[in-house]
Amino acid sequence: MSTGSKKVIVGPIDAQPASLSTGRARRLAGLDVRLIAIGAAGGLLSGLLGVGGGIVMVPLLVLRAGYSQKDAHAVSLGAIIPISIAGVATYGIAGKVHPWEAIALAVGSIGGARIGAGALANIDDRRLKLVFALFLFAVAILMLVRG
Amino acid sequence: MTGVVLYVALALFGVVTGAAAGLLGVGGGTLMVPFLTLAVGLSQHEAEATSLLVVLPTAVVASIVLRRRGVGDLGVALRLGTLGAAGSVVGALAALALPSDVLRYIFGGFLLLVSVRLVRDALVAE
Secondary structure (H helix, E strand, O other): OOHHHHOOOOOOHHOOOHHHHHHHOOEEOOOOHHHHHHHHHHHHHHHHHHOOOOOHHHHHHOOOOOHHHHHHHHHHHHHHHHHHHHHHHHHOOOOOOOOOHHHHHHHHHHHHHHHHHHHHOOHHHHHHHHHHHHHHHHHHHHHHHOO | HHHHHHHHHHHHHHHHHHHHHHOOOOOHHHHHHHHHHOOOOOHHHHHHHHHHHHHHHHHHHHHHHHHHHHHOOOHHHHHHHHHHHHHHHHHHHHHHHHHHHHHHHHHHHHHHHHHHHHHHHHOOOO
């Protein structure tokens, strides 16, 4: 369980972190059941709270699946793609989306994402963990005091 | 805020959100939803729906950059997310029907514990 700080190479399914391939790790659709649980939890909270789901998946990937902080962030970003498609489709049907506001935000965020992802590729894992923890802490406080 | 000023402000806020999202491995909804409700005046549900629409291109662009840099595994990520998408539909439908106060408190408490744990891990490493 203390593999969080280790540098783990996340390769194709067969080359996953040691903690995933040992013992009774069971698989479904080529994925470890722990990853499936993480994906489901991320998706559920994503839809429920209107967040991308990464805020749930990143800690679970690091603390429960033995991913390095950096790889967890990258995997979380990739997983957010199908999750947000499903979320948009659901909300779109309900007629809640404001398309022009979304377009304006997206124009900026696409540029920002290149900067952020480039920084992620370069940052040291320990510093990234601290930055992420600070972010989680701030979000937690906001959630607890808001409304 | 109205008209052009509003859209310029949204785009600028988008840059900050996108950069934070790419670094933090999140979609950015956490930052956008409060902005859309407090500064733009959308309802909670409208803000959540709109932010999800921005999260999508943000995550796509960040994933492309990271794949090029060899960080993570996009194949595993997409499968993970496809499974999660089913959960997301259930969650979104539930959000339209439920007051989410209790959930928010539980979730806030969970994040607080995780942040402490991560700080400890980072300080113990080395």
